[in-house]
Amino acid sequence: MPNSSPKAEPTPPWPKHRKTEPGACSGLRVGPAQGAHAQANPCFPMPDLPRTKPAALRRDALLDAAERLFRERGFAATSVDAIVAAAGVAKGTFYLYFKSKTASLVALQDRFVFQFRDAIEQAVGAHVDWSDRLDAWITAALNGYLDQTAVHDVVFHEVRPCARRIKSNHLVIQSLALLIEGGAATGAWRTEDARLTAVMLFSALHGAADAAIAGLTPLDRSACLAAVLRFCRRVLGLA
Amino acid sequence: MPNSSPKAEPTPPWPKHRKTEPGACSGLRVGPAQGAHAQANPCFPMPDLPRTKPAALRRDALLDAAERLFRERGFAATSVDAIVAAAGVAKGTFYLYFKSKTASLVALQDRFVFQFRDAIEQAVGAHVDWSDRLDAWITAALNGYLDQTAVHDVVFHEVRPCARRIKSNHLVIQSLALLIEGGAATGAWRTEDARLTAVMLFSALHGAADAAIAGLTPLDRSACLAAVLRFCRRVLGLA
Amino acid sequence: MPNSSPKAEPTPPWPKHRKTEPGACSGLRVGPAQGAHAQANPCFPMPDLPRTKPAALRRDALLDAAERLFRERGFAATSVDAIVAAAGVAKGTFYLYFKSKTASLVALQDRFVFQFRDAIEQAVGAHVDWSDRLDAWITAALNGYLDQTAVHDVVFHEVRPCARRIKSNHLVIQSLALLIEGGAATGAWRTEDARLTAVMLFSALHGAADAAIAGLTPLDRSACLAAVLRFCRRVLGLA
Amino acid sequence: MPNSSPKAEPTPPWPKHRKTEPGACSGLRVGPAQGAHAQANPCFPMPDLPRTKPAALRRDALLDAAERLFRERGFAATSVDAIVAAAGVAKGTFYLYFKSKTASLVALQDRFVFQFRDAIEQAVGAHVDWSDRLDAWITAALNGYLDQTAVHDVVFHEVRPCARRIKSNHLVIQSLALLIEGGAATGAWRTEDARLTAVMLFSALHGAADAAIAGLTPLDRSACLAAVLRFCRRVLGLA
DNA sequence: CATGAATGAGGTTTCATTCAT
DNA sequence: CATGAATGAAACCTCATTCAT
Known part of the structure; x- marks a missing residue:
């Protein structure tokens, strides 16, 4: 997850990791480009903690995060980005559970x-x-x-x-x-x-x-x- | 000639809206682009009505337009563009009378x-x-x-x-x-x-x-x- | 109905960029509007090249484009629009990598x-x-x-x-x-x-x-x- | 520090001007629209202090105001509005003495x-x-x-x-x-x-x-x- | 189940300049 | 000499949503 963007590192420190070279990738890719996350010795990669959770729990976690943020800053002022950051998941995951922000x-x-x-x-x-x-x-x-x-x-x-x-x-x-x-x-x-x-x-x-x-x-x-x-x-x- | 302070946000003082010398200009009414004023038959264009109004009247007109639109579509869903279009003035005029949309x-x-x-x-x-x-x-x-x-x-x-x-x-x-x-x-x-x-x-x-x-x-x-x-x-x- | 505190600026918390429920949306590539990528012969449209690049490369590409334009026209005279056009990405992408124009x-x-x-x-x-x-x-x-x-x-x-x-x-x-x-x-x-x-x-x-x-x-x-x-x-x- | 080219127009001279025929006046104009100036009791109007000054003095006053503001906030960050406010004159007056902000x-x-x-x-x-x-x-x-x-x-x-x-x-x-x-x-x-x-x-x-x-x-x-x-x-x- | 790079329409706001009075 | 209401182009930035992996 090579995030070089200046945005603040999302709250949860336990990082999610992107795994691999995609197959059909452009020839330009010269290195593994793993960003700053590869803190461990790349020769002995961590066996990828399971990031998955039972659906119900994940949904509740997202709902909890959303509720807290909506309460603190209002609905419109809360971005999906903020919710997923608070819940410690990727953006796409949110849309796995809710069709839209409003739906949440x-x-x-x-x-x-x-x-x-x-x-x-x-x-x-x-x-x-x-x-x-x-x-x-x-x-x-x-x-x-x-x-x-x-x-x-x-x-x-x-x-x-x-x-x-x-x-x-x-x-x-x-x-x-x-x-x-x-x-x-x-x-x-x-x-x-x-x-x-x-x-x-x-x-x-x-x-x-x-x-x-x-x-x-x-x-x-x-x-x-x-x-x-x-x-x-x-x-x-x-x- | 490196700058020693690496990450400090340098004061960013340029105006955000216009970067080049404006040169030939805005006020120039070259075309029929007279905004929403041209309510009359476009085939017989009015010979340039004076566009100024006493400030109080203009303010009220803007307020009336805003009220109607806010009522019809909600505050957030109403753009300043819509307001000025409804009031028949240019965008800048709105900001002449109200510091911001919220202020209106x-x-x-x-x-x-x-x-x-x-x-x-x-x-x-x-x-x-x-x-x-x-x-x-x-x-x-x-x-x-x-x-x-x-x-x-x-x-x-x-x-x-x-x-x-x-x-x-x-x-x-x-x-x-x-x-x-x-x-x-x-x-x-x-x-x-x-x-x-x-x-x-x-x-x-x-x-x-x-x-x-x-x-x-x-x-x-x-x-x-x-x-x-x-x-x-x-x-x-x-x- | 009346609000007793007359002039206080009420916290204005709505997001400034999107006011209506987005519904069907922007990311949806419905037309040929593929941005500046379509460099190949438009008669034989590429079957959707992957648009993503390793973050570091994208960042560098943006930086290169910015440097060239800043050099050619000056910082203030260069718009973010111009930078992203030169880099062949969408506007949002720029802000994915730099918090602001100044940050770049x-x-x-x-x-x-x-x-x-x-x-x-x-x-x-x-x-x-x-x-x-x-x-x-x-x-x-x-x-x-x-x-x-x-x-x-x-x-x-x-x-x-x-x-x-x-x-x-x-x-x-x-x-x-x-x-x-x-x-x-x-x-x-x-x-x-x-x-x-x-x-x-x-x-x-x-x-x-x-x-x-x-x-x-x-x-x-x-x-x-x-x-x-x-x-x-x-x-x-x-x- | 002197700049050798003394009076040369800094950048290509921008064309400008427009002219239109005033034509008939709308009946809408109800008042003299004197803006915020009429601070005194309208029943006993002040005998209008003369607002005019010898040109050289006015020019100097504008220049002084501009210099102070440019120094304090930079050239680009200083608006003509600010300059005229500091000099205590109307906007148009500035353009009476300088062809543009840059000229000042x-x-x-x-x-x-x-x-x-x-x-x-x-x-x-x-x-x-x-x-x-x-x-x-x-x-x-x-x-x-x-x-x-x-x-x-x-x-x-x-x-x-x-x-x-x-x-x-x-x-x-x-x-x-x-x-x-x-x-x-x-x-x-x-x-x-x-x-x-x-x-x-x-x-x-x-x-x-x-x-x-x-x-x-x-x-x-x-x-x-x-x-x-x-x-x-x-x-x-x-x- | 999960990811996150990419999109891009859309919004607000600024301000140099004009010109009729 | 002076005014100031009006203009409107153009800029920056946001974030809900998608989809290829």
């Missing part, structure tokens, strides 16, 4: 959604009382959001056409809407339009979290949670 | 902010009763938002680091917070934390609007407004 | 320095007598300089802040200073300040060469050399 | 040459003894050079095609050559080739000054001068 963002979204939803539903599932379920939902959502802010942002913000935020959170809101409907059906609370209420409550929660993150409210996390819970109960006529 | 986006934000705030405050100012003022605020905000969605999106979405949305809306939320505080002070309603309540109410309003735009709720605009108003009143213990 | 000039300097120094020291090394060594140094330097004038000029003239010429020649002068000191130590000649004497002798040599090149003196190369040698000996009290 | 550099060269030569000849003229005249010449040249380094550099370095340095200093060297010849004619010293000796001595002086400026020699100005004088005398067989 979508993969990240899937990963996020799956985990986020899972966490909420698991929390809710532990309760039977409707009021408890509501509290659990709100709590899990707020915590999850606060914990994953950076990822959430990058994953849902950086896409054009900047789909309405609501749309992105469709599944999560649906979950809340069902909860609200369920509670209403059993008389736990009253609501005119479960779906729209869910939308607004979720948005309120989101906004409170954003404010907390932005440092615009002096409240700590638990106080924030308390405020959101109170807000919800009031909307649903609980308190 | 900022100018757009300023314009938007000014108008949006103005509209809300004007609507509120027409009422004295606190409840009416609240309703007016909500109504004006929702309508304003629904009317200006496209601009709003482009103007506030395309910036990194995607500052918390809440932050961007700081001024507007502040306005709502003051309103809520004012009402609370006179006993028009009760609230524990005017600021956080404002944040959440504004977010809820925003979310409802987004849902309406995204077509996720079957309600029309007035029904949406009614729902939001009801939501607000409930939160403030009014109804 | 630096690479050229390195190349020149290496060769120039080598030549002088090799010539000197063939002698043991101090006087012979001095003559050899002067001769090699003058010849080398006269032979490489064009390269020398471009390589050391085009940089700002036009570091004192002396500085650029630091290594070479150092070599001369050591020689003078060595001779003085063994009583071959006398000198008050070896370093400053080296500086002045080297400058005198340089000046004589410049005059010869500029055609300001009617002497041929050997006469010029003789004059410089005589000058030096006189300064060192040899003749 | 040439004007600067003339100014420099005139002053430098004058200073040396005046110093020499005060002596009659040949040895004193030589000393005076060297002293004045070294001092003048050390005092005017920055200007000298910018004025003689930034032009393409980087004429041999020797050529630029033609007049000054000629002056030295005549001095050496004169002394030789009267038997004050001996020399084989006055012209070449002058070249080399001047170069040595130049080199010593450069080294001093670059901080490569620990000597102060008077020590440097002493060394150069000693060097010269040795070359001419004086000491």
Whole structure:
């Protein structure tokens, strides 16, 4: 891999090695031209560490690298070069796993959604009382959001056409809407339009979290949670 | 005559854009290349309209063109070339008025902010009763938002680091917070934390609007407004 | 919607070169657009010669092209476009090997320095007598300089802040200073300040060469050399 | 340092100009478009200070501004915009006095040459003894050079095609050559080739000054001068 | 599975110069 | 004498993607 380019040597020191003289090569090639990598005695070449990994692991490694970089510098500002450097693979490898840079963002979204939803539903599932379920939902959502802010942002913000935020959170809101409907059906609370209420409550929660993150409210996390819970109960006529 | 310091980047001070004596020149209008001005029948070319305009008008024209294009294709997808073509001026003229493409986006934000705030405050100012003022605020905000969605999106979405949305809306939320505080002070309603309540109410309003735009709720605009108003009143213990 | 901080330049993080999803792309060789490679008869298109070369060769080819063009038209007047055209590669390839146009000039300097120094020291090394060594140094330097004038000029003239010429020649002068000191130590000649004497002798040599090149003196190369040698000996009290 | 060809257009004269008929004026022009100048209260307009100056003064002011900027940032890196800003005039005014940016550099060269030569000849003229005249010449040249380094550099370095340095200093060297010849004619010293000796001595002086400026020699100005004088005398067989 | 040299369209920005007022 | 809005060619540099090995 005769890299004489001035670009910084990619993070991982364990180098990848290009192996051979290609057969149909131009007569010009005078030497082995192995670049600066041939640090070992060329007479006793290292038996080429295996560079391969199970596909799933490699894919995850790439996804991890991408997520970190997207978070740190934004999607558009992150080049595929940077991702592969961070993952310690060659450029082509990236395209072995993702059709495009955008495709890797979508993969990240899937990963996020799956985990986020899972966490909420698991929390809710532990309760039977409707009021408890509501509290659990709100709590899990707020915590999850606060914990994953950076990822959430990058994953849902950086896409054009900047789909309405609501749309992105469709599944999560649906979950809340069902909860609200369920509670209403059993008389736990009253609501005119479960779906729209869910939308607004979720948005309120989101906004409170954003404010907390932005440092615009002096409240700590638990106080924030308390405020959101109170807000919800009031909307649903609980308190 | 070697240079002892081997790798130091020598100060590279040449201008990057023109390397040769320009000689015969740019300003020379030799052909029909009059840019986008030639809107009239090319068979009867105008005898050289003066191309200058008062600076303010030119600036506005550029801003208008930029806003339209940003709305239609997004900020990043809009090239300065496109903007100047739409405005009917040369590329350099753009940079006469804005330091960079990004700077033009900022100018757009300023314009938007000014108008949006103005509209809300004007609507509120027409009422004295606190409840009416609240309703007016909500109504004006929702309508304003629904009317200006496209601009709003482009103007506030395309910036990194995607500052918390809440932050961007700081001024507007502040306005709502003051309103809520004012009402609370006179006993028009009760609230524990005017600021956080404002944040959440504004977010809820925003979310409802987004849902309406995204077509996720079957309600029309007035029904949406009614729902939001009801939501607000409930939160403030009014109804 | 409004953004409270009015004028702050928002971090502008989008990549500057590609704004839309690239989709089907550049690398795709769809047409005959094979760049400057198609040197063979276009009627019988080569079945896609491999375009890759060992990095070192490509780098050298680029450097050669750059040197020639810099010499012919000057650094600033040479565009990267011209360089890559001359080297028969795409624009991006240039930036694969050099971080910037300036960086390629630096690479050229390195190349020149290496060769120039080598030549002088090799010539000197063939002698043991101090006087012979001095003559050899002067001769090699003058010849080398006269032979490489064009390269020398471009390589050391085009940089700002036009570091004192002396500085650029630091290594070479150092070599001369050591020689003078060595001779003085063994009583071959006398000198008050070896370093400053080296500086002045080297400058005198340089000046004589410049005059010869500029055609300001009617002497041929050997006469010029003789004059410089005589000058030096006189300064060192040899003749 | 003088450039022998005084007024010659540096490079082929570039054609220019265009002329068009103004024709009818658009109705769009609404104001006088006075730009940012109208800083005073428009209701009580300042009675327009006269902005005009005698041509010679304005020209000098522009030249001063240009010299300072060229010195600080280099010729190419200095824009006409910067010059006019520094001189406090409008862009067009610059072109009223200089045909191009390059022309202003040439004007600067003339100014420099005139002053430098004058200073040396005046110093020499005060002596009659040949040895004193030589000393005076060297002293004045070294001092003048050390005092005017920055200007000298910018004025003689930034032009393409980087004429041999020797050529630029033609007049000054000629002056030295005549001095050496004169002394030789009267038997004050001996020399084989006055012209070449002058070249080399001047170069040595130049080199010593450069080294001093670059901080490569620990000597102060008077020590440097002493060394150069000693060097010269040795070359001419004086000491 | 993996590599990495090569591509090249596309973008932003600069600034010398003109000319109508 | 002076202005300054407008021009527009031309430069540098980026990076998503391909494909021969």
